[in-house]
Amino acid sequence: MALYDNKYWLLSHIRNSFISTDDTGMCELVMVGESKEVKRHLGNMESYPEPDESDDDEDDFESYDLQMDMDFGIRERSNTAAQLEKLDQARKKASKMRHIKWETSKQVEDLDDLFVKKDVSQIVKKPKQKSMLSVLIENFSNLPKNPYIEYSKFDGSGQVNIPTRKYKIFLTMLPPQQRNYPIHICCVATAKVQDLIGLILLKFSANQGECNLNLKPVTNYGLYICEEDGEVDRDFPCLDPRECVAKFGFTCLGLVEHKDNFKSVTFPDESQNVTNIKEEINRTRTTSEKSKADENRQKNDMLAMDEHNKRMEAPLYQSFRVFMINKVRPKVEVHIGISGERIEIDPVQQKNSKLLPFKQKAVSHHMDTIASCEITDTKSSRSTFKLVYNSNFGGNYGNQGDVEFSGSSSSFPPSLQSSTSFKNYDFECDHATAQDIVQKIKLILELRSSASRKQYIATKEKKHYKRKNFNIVK
């Protein structure tokens, strides 16, 4: 805190702030000169100079939180410097000029030589004939007006007192041998990108001789960032035609004709809109052409990743909310919790569940008992799927019916049991959930390849085979 009581420090800080924030350099000029004086003045008034002030004579303006060196590096050039440079340039320019001063002293000697009177009566009136201008104007009376002539006012070449921007423009629509050399365009800094395009086309159309390129309206072209060698960088979109050119710092640009042309140019307002939209489309299109392959590859990669993720995630616990369907009972909303180990079915607590004649009890099936899961029906809004499990398998918990059943069936040999030991649940839910559940369970089953599943598949095949046989017998 002591720092803030120190006059010297405060003064230094204030001066420092002035100097470092004043781009004109005026503060610096003024303050540096008077620094010692101020210091002395202050020193006299200060009756109790603090000990630490004696040694900071050198860094008068060193503030504790401003790094002057850093600041100088990024500080804008002062007006003085700019002014000096201007003068220097003017001097250079003047050196190329011949200067003829008015001299008054010289005596006129050769009057007769210099001032010869011409007899005006001898001036012969030329026969009336057309001047070159008239001939030209008449010959070119039907000359179509250059459509870009209105952009001539954005020409910055030769302008001295207004900011301008210089560009190297590569015209990509030229034949290859002419394309390699840029045309140099200078435009006023206040022009929009669209105006710059117009100016480029104006310059080009005015200079081109035989090369009769079919030039199109300004809106058919886009300016792209481009390399020094004229290679257009299509990874970036074209410069926004409505933006001011001063906004973009690139000096090397490529003029690209957008491929798809539109026909309606008749209604100015509408075409304006159409153009903009078209531009958007074109812009995206040009970029997409090149990257389509990339995109496809990327898409495949994404799919593969997705697949992979699903497989990896399949054993992870996930719960879904579905309805359990039973032929005799009403639909019951349940949670299905699926993990790599087991499937749990829990009824959702319902408000008036007490009124229901019975309650669905929570059951849990070990994954090894699950034989199959597949979608059985797809309605307009919902899908139903069937979960088949082996009730005979050891892993039945909590379901009385199942336990009973398994108990009764245990006496049968496995082969006989097989047809009856498989039971199933039917569920109903929306398509996406059904899909997810079925896929998830299938993936888990594939991973586990449990005995129940093999048995179920074998049984199914056997059934199928039998049915066939019956058919043949009949």
Next chain:
Amino acid sequence: MTIDNLENDQIIFATGGYDHTIKLWQTHTGICNRTMQHAESQVNALEITPDKQLLAAASYQHIYMYDLASNNPNAIVNYEGTSKNVTSVGFQEDGKWMYSGGEDNRARIWDLRSKNNQCPKIFEVQAAINCVCLHPNQTELFVGDQNGIIYRWDLRTDNNEQLIPENDAMILDISISPDGYLMASVNNKGRCYIWSLISGTLDIPTKLIPKHKFEAHKRHALKFPHLHFRSLPLASVVECFHNLYPDNDHKSISHKTKKYCYHFFLYETTSSLLVTTSADQTAKIWNTADFSLLQELKQENQRWVWDAAFSADGQYVFTASSDGYAKLWNVKTGAMEREYAGHQKAVTALAFRDVS
């Protein structure tokens, strides 16, 4: 390079103005061929040398010469030594010397021949010079000043003769027909005076015989073909003048402000036409046989018309105006044929050299 370009090279059309640039144009397409920098001041007047090699621009304290043959955007010669605005500039028909007039009250002859035998001449008047016009006999200069006096300055004898067409009116421009038979002058009241000129042989001075007087413009104006003159209308220039210098102190006019530019351009055609330009936003073409109005060249919002020049056959006329455009008009129809766009500010001077 095509034939068109070659042909066009012989026609030179230059414009200059307040945007500190001078532009050269391809006349039939309206395309700007070249832009030259005129950084230090506005362009008061432009003139092309008889050999078509150089373009002279009258500006503040200087006359700059630009090379028409090269692509150099900067002036190559700087004539200095005048203290105020140079308001008019012109050349002897063989390019031996250049004449100028300025707000420093002096008309000067600059020797353009080799450096060694410079032979400058100076003629001082009582007020700022608005216009200087060379008689086709190449030995008499007519100088018009802000006091309303026209001086006939004989270059051979250094004698001069004064003429005051109207009291309390500035002479804005003077023009003499190429055949040397008519002289026209306009003042800031928009009034145009015509004299018949009777040439004398050798050192016998040209006689001026008042011929006609008419109201050319409501404000200021003027310019002629066959006699081609031009001038500016009175009211607006005076208005502007007062706005800038409320005390009407002529000395303070020496700044880089161009109050008005009224120069007459003479040019030759079998039919006598006079064009006058004005701050009333028009240029007018007059028939010098009876001084009837032939055409009024007018366009919406073109603002002040500063300068004008006829084509060699008098069929077309160029104008320069404050709207930043130079324009080409058909004298017969009065229709605008071309527009030369590119200047960022008012176009105040033009120079045109036709081929016939």
